[in-house]
Amino acid sequence: MKIIIDSDASPVKGIVIQEAKKRGLDVILVASFAHFSNKVHPSHVETVYVDSEKEAADYKIMQLAQRSDVLITQDYGLASMALLKGVTVLHHKGFQYDQYNIERLLESRYLSAQMRKSGKRTKGPKPFTQADAQTFQTLLIEVLDLATKNPSQPQ
Template sequence: MRFLIDGDGSPVKEEVIRLGEKFQLPVLIITSVDHYTVKEYPDFVQFIYVDKGADRADYQIVKEIQPGDFLITQDYGLASLVLPKKARVFHHSGQEYLVETIDQLLMQRYIGGQLRKAGKRTKGPKPFTANDREVFYETMAAIIEQTIA
C-alpha cells in the first residue's frame, strides 16, 4: 500500500506526507513539470514529473497505480479509471470515491459543464481551509488504521 497524489493543484500534499511518515507508507506525487520543485522531501516521498498537457499526469497515475494503493485526487474522471484497478480513491475532503457512486458524480460534472457552455453560472468549490486539511488528515488516518488492523 502506498499513497499516490494527483499533484497538480492538490491542497493536501503535506498532510499526505505526514500520513506517509506516521504509517511508514511511500508517497508518490505525480505532477506536471510546471510544478517542479527543488524543496527537500523525506526519502519515502518520490516525484514523477510529466510533460505539460491535458491529462498527462492522469495517464501516468493510471500506469503507476497498483491494487491496494490510495490515490488522492479531485478528478472524477481519473477516479473512474483507477477504481477498476482495485485501488482506493479519495477526494481531498476525505470522501472516498466508490464504484457504486462514480457514475453519478461523472453525470453531475457533465451537466455542470453543459450549463457553463450555455453561459450559466455554477458554484465553484469553497476555499480550502486549515480546518479542512485537519479533517482530511484525521479521516485518512482513521481509514488507514482500519485498513491495516
C-alpha cells in the same frame, strides 16, 4: 502499498507525507512540469514529473497505481478509472470515492460542463478550509490504519 497524490493542486500533500511516514509508507507525487518545484521531500517521497499536456498526470497515475494503493485526487474522471482498478481513492475534502457516489459526481460534472457550454455560469469549488484538512486527515488515518492491518483487502 503506496500513496499516490495527483499533486498539481493538492492542498493535503503535507498531511499525507506526515501520516505515511508514521506508517513507513512510500508517497509518489505526480505533477506536471508546469508545477516543477525544488522542494526537498523526505526519503519516503518521490516526485514524478510528466508533460504539461492535458491528462498526462492521469495516465502516469494509472500506470503507477496498483490494487492495494491509495490515491488522493480531486479529478472525478481519474477517480472513476482508479476505482475500476481496485485502488482506494480519496478526495482532499475528506470523502472516499466509491461505486455509489462516483456516478453522481461524474453526472454533476457533465451537467456543469453542459451549462458552461451554453453560456451559463456555474459555481466553482468552495475554498479549502482548516476543517476540510482535519476531515481529510481523519479519513486518511482511518483508511491507512485499516489497510495496514488488513493489507489484502481493498477499501
